[in-house]
Amino acid sequence: xxxxxxxxxxxxxxxxxxxxxxxxxxxxxxxxxxxxxxxxxxxxxxxxxxxxxxxxxxxxxxxxxxxxxxxxxxxx
Amino acid sequence: xxxxxxxxxxxxxxxxxxxxxxxxxxxxxxxxxxxxxxxxxxxxxxxxxxxxxxxxxxxxxxxxxxxxxxxxxxxxxxxxxxxxxxxxxxxxxxxxxxxxxxxxxxxxxxxxxxxxxxxxxxxxxxxxxxxxxxxxxxx
Numbered sequence: 029x030x031x032x033x034x035x036x037x038x039x040x041x042x043x044x045x046x047x048x049x050x051x052x053x054x055x056x057x058x059x060x061x062x063x064x065x066x067x068x069x070x071x072x073x074x075x076x077x078x079x080x081x082x083x084x085x086x087x088x089x090x091x092x093x094x095x096x097x098x099x100x101x102x103x104x
Numbered sequence: 105x106x107x108x109x110x111x112x113x114x115x116x117x118x119x120x121x122x123x124x125x126x127x128x129x130x131x132x133x134x135x136x137x138x139x140x141x142x143x144x145x146x147x148x149x150x151x152x153x154x155x156x157x158x159x160x161x162x163x164x165x166x167x168x169x170x171x172x173x174x175x176x177x178x179x180x181x182x183x184x185x186x187x188x189x190x191x192x193x194x195x196x197x198x199x200x201x202x203x204x205x206x207x208x209x210x211x212x213x214x215x216x217x218x219x220x221x222x223x224x225x226x227x228x229x230x231x232x233x234x235x236x237x238x239x240x241x242x243x
Contacts, residue, residue, distance in 0.1 A: 048169075057175040066175050 031088050034062040036080040051075040108164030109157065116154030123147035188228075195225040 037047050037058075044062070048055040051072060060066035068076065070084075077087045085091065107113045123144045130136040157163040170176060199221035206214030 052169060052172075054170055054173045054176065057173055060175055066178075069174050072174060 029067045029088065029093050030064055031061060031068075033058070033076060033087065036082065036087065037062075040080060047076070047079065050079050105159055106161075107158055108161050109167055112154045112158035112164070112167055116151045116158060119147045119151030119154060123151060188232075192225065192228055195221055195228070199225060 033047075037044070042050075044058045045055045048058045051058075052075070053072060057066065057068075057072075061068050068088075073084045073088050077084045080087065126140060126144055126147070127136075130140045157167060199218045202214045202218030202221065206212065206216075206218060
């Protein structure tokens with residue numbers, strides 16, 4: 029799933045390790061989320077959104093991702 | 105001394121106990137060799153390392169974060185599930201090969217071993233079925 033974690037993190041001048049410590053996960057998890065390899069749980073997404081002061085919808089590009097999922101679903 | 109990570113502390117004590125037990129048994133039997141020495145050194149390193157990490161606040165916190173990390177839990181779950189699938193496949197392949205070889209060569213022993221593996225495969229299928237029912241009800 030595409031997210032804007034990297035974009036917000038770099039804008040906040042935070043390292044992956046610093047973000048990981050703020051949201052109580054390992055830095056490897058932050059790296060995977062930024063690469064789009066791992067989808068964060070709702071609570072982790074909420075924690076990260078709180079750190080950056082944005083909504084989960086904005087951080088996780090929920091509208092875009094839903095539209096993409098819908099396209100894939102109807103293409104079946 | 106404060107213990108910050110009880111699980112790691114217990115593991116450290118267990119590793120040291122095993123090292124001491126290995127040393128005592130080897131000494132009593134009088135057949136202490138280099139393999140025992142290597143094993144004991146490894147166990148002592150592991151034990152002392154775990155004790156140090158469990159009594160140091162920073163390391164204990166790191167270990168707890170790694171343990172509770174949601175991605176690590178998913179990785180663990182997926183790798184165990186894949187390992188289970190692979191071992192089931194290997195059991196099936198081995199039992200088929202053993203029974204076929206036993207039939208072709210007329211060796212009953214191979215057929216019995218194959219049947220034993222078949223029983224293990226059947227038990228794994230049953231446990232798979234019941235755990236699936238359990239989680240289907242509870243998740």
